[in-house]
Amino acid sequence: MNWFASIGRRGINVLRNLGRALLLLMAILRAPHGLVTRFREFLAQLYSVGVLSLLIISVSGVFVGMVLGLQGYYILSRFAAESTLGVFIAASLVRELGPVVTALLFAGRAGSALTAEIGLMKATEQLSALEMMAVNPVSRLLVPRFFAGVVSVPLLAAMFNALGVLGGYFVGVGLMDVDTGTFWAQMQSQVDFDKDIINGVIKSVVFGVICTWIALFQGYEAVPTSEGISRATTRTVVHSSLAVLGMDFVLTALMFGD
Amino acid sequence: MSALVSIRNLHFSRGDRAIFNGVDLDIPRGKITAIMGPSGTGKTTLLKLIAGQLVPDRGEITVDGQRIDQLSTKELYALRTRMGMLFQSGALLTDLSVYENVAYPLREHTGLPESMIRKLILMKLEAVGLRGARNLMPAELSGGMARRVAMARAIALDPMMILYDEPFTGQDPISMGVLVDLIRRLNDAAHLTSVMVSHDVPESMSIADYVCVISGGKIIEKGSPGQLRASNNPWTHQFIHAESDGPVPFHIGAPSKEVDFLGIDE
Numbered sequence: 001m002n003w004f005a006s007i008g009r010r011g012i013n014v015l016r017n018l019g020r021a022l023l024l025l026m027a028i029l030r031a032p033h034g035l036v037t038r039f040r041e042f043l044a045q046l047y048s049v050g051v052l053s054l055l056i057i058s059v060s061g062v063f064v065g066m067v068l069g070l071q072g073y074y075i076l077s078r079f080a081a082e083s084t085l086g087v088f089i090a091a092s093l094v095r096e097l098g099p100v101v102t103a104l105l106f107a108g109r110a111g112s113a114l115t116a117e118i119g120l121m122k123a124t125e126q127l128s129a130l131e132m133m134a135v136n137p138v139s140r141l142l143v144p145r146f147f148a149g150v151v152s153v154p155l156l157a158a159m160f161n162a163l164g165v166l167g168g169y170f171v172g173v174g175l176m177d178v179d180t181g182t183f184w185a186q187m188q189s190q191v192d193f194d195k196d197i198i199n200g201v202i203k204s205v206v207f208g209v210i211c212t213w214i215a216l217f218q219g220y221e222a223v224p225t226s227e228g229i230s231r232a233t234t235r236t237v238v239h240s241s242l243a244v245l246g247m248d249f250v251l252t253a254l255m256f257g258d
Numbered sequence: 259m260s261a262l263v264s265i266r267n268l269h270f271s272r273g274d275r276a277i278f279n280g281v282d283l284d285i286p287r288g289k290i291t292a293i294m295g296p297s298g299t300g301k302t303t304l305l306k307l308i309a310g311q312l313v314p315d316r317g318e319i320t321v322d323g324q325r326i327d328q329l330s331t332k333e334l335y336a337l338r339t340r341m342g343m344l345f346q347s348g349a350l351l352t353d354l355s356v357y358e359n360v361a362y363p364l365r366e367h368t369g370l371p372e373s374m375i376r377k378l379i380l381m382k383l384e385a386v387g388l389r390g391a392r393n394l395m396p397a398e399l400s401g402g403m404a405r406r407v408a409m410a411r412a413i414a415l416d417p418m419m420i421l422y423d424e425p426f427t428g429q430d431p432i433s434m435g436v437l438v439d440l441i442r443r444l445n446d447a448a449h450l451t452s453v454m455v456s457h458d459v460p461e462s463m464s465i466a467d468y469v470c471v472i473s474g475g476k477i478i479e480k481g482s483p484g485q486l487r488a489s490n491n492p493w494t495h496q497f498i499h500a501e502s503d504g505p506v507p508f509h510i511g512a513p514s515k516e517v518d519f520l521g522i523d524e
Contacts, residue, residue, distance in 0.1 A: 124347055124349060124352070125345040125346070125347055125349035126349050126350075126351055126352070128306075128311060128343075128345065128349065129343070129345055129349035129351070130351075131311060131338075132309060132341070132342075132343040133339075133362065133363045133366065133411075134335035134336070134339045134363075135362075135363075135366050
């Protein structure tokens with residue numbers, strides 16, 4: 001019976017947290033005017049979550065592209081289909097790897113930082129102090145950070161894709177002697193703008209919302225102690241990664257089924 | 259004189275633990291009221307209830323004629339622009355300098371021109387003796403200085419009331435003296451009403467006009483500092499005179515000495 005009750009309690013807790021997270025998202029979306037009045041804060045956040053994530057995203061993009069070039073070449077050359085290496089690399093990146101890996105790296109690099117920052121502001125009573133100064137912490141702190149995250153992820157994913165293609169080009173054309181002309185021509189003719197690129201962008205916007213939302217919620221609801229903040233930071237990375245991978249399956253099924 | 263804050267039959271609990279159990283309290287205008295009691299009796303909770311950050315389970319809290327638990331968010335925020343609160347840690351915004359921290363409420367709530375804001379900030383910082391520290395960041399301040407900056411920020415909008423949460427905790431004697439002096443001077447110079455929760459008995463008694471001792475969710479005694487010093491209530495006596503034994507016992511409940519030391523079963 002105790003075992004049964006504990007399952008029920010867990011279930012209720014999960015639902016309650018989901019409800020609170022949704023309420024927080026509604027509060028953020030209801031106050032987008034915060035974006036206009038806090039435009040400088042938005043730009044500052046764009047720098048700290050977006051620009052500062054560029055290095056890890058760029059380096060990862062190059063390496064992922066290079067690995068795709070190698071693996072693609074090994075398999076495709078068995079069927080004498082090396083000429084399609086460009087399509088293989090570009091489609092994998094634009095459809096899946098770009099949005100997903102960018103979101104996972106973003107959750108680890110920027111999401112955890114957002115959670116720790118907001119959680120620490122809560123622990124040092126800065127959130128309460130804002131409320132006492134009659135300033136709504138949601139519009140002052142969360143709105144600029146949320147939109148900065150949502151704008152950053154698709155841009156970072158685009159960067160990841162571009163550098164990934166260059167990394168693949170370097171390996172495929174530079175090292176494995178695939179013909180430059182066919183590499184680019186095949187890519188250009190086979191990668192579809194609507195089906196591949198637009199869908200990839202939609203994915204990364206959705207992932208941006210998910211990662212930033214989870215990070216801000218975990219920080220805002222963190223238990224205001226050092227242990228509580230460390231747990232919240234871990235939860236941000238774990239929940240974001242799982243949500244991104246799960247959502248990726250759903251979106252792929254919706255977008256690419258005929 | 260009318261009360262600025264009046265609390266009637268306040269009940270509040272966290273989970274199953276009752277924090278307040280029928281508290282009645284009036285906080286007079288223009289005076290310093292000290293709310294004292296041991297750690298963990300909910301003194302900070304009482305401040306948060308007065309400020310509307312928490313909502314009572316039962317009972318009413320009226321601030322300047324308005325029922326704080328029945329206000330809309332907008333009305334509550336309007337009331338809070340007339341209240342200042344000094345948090346234990348100072349709670350300065352760590353990404354802003356001292357100057358910008360004090361400027362923050364002015365920039366948020368007034369449309370004053372920059373030249374006017376600058377003069378106001380320098381006046382507020384002068385009042386707490388930190389005009390020279392305007393360019394420092396919060397991380398560069400000592401604990402006492404951070405609290406003084408937070409005080410300057412709390413009076414930036416010329417509030418009617420300031421709530422102090424444990425203003426003396428963890429201060430060296432000099433900055434303690436500075437804070438004691440400042441609270442009194444600000445209260446008198448700016449015609450404020452000050453509410454201070456603290457367990458630092460001598461400092462609080464030295465400046466308070468009115469003292470209220472709480473423990474176990476109830477008000478044990480209230481009155482002027484002189485009345486409380488002369489109190490016959492054994493609990494108040496123990497607390498005010500910092501005695502180690504009394505109604506709050508030195509020994510917590512344990513098996514009898516015979517059992518523990520001699521191994522005799524009763």
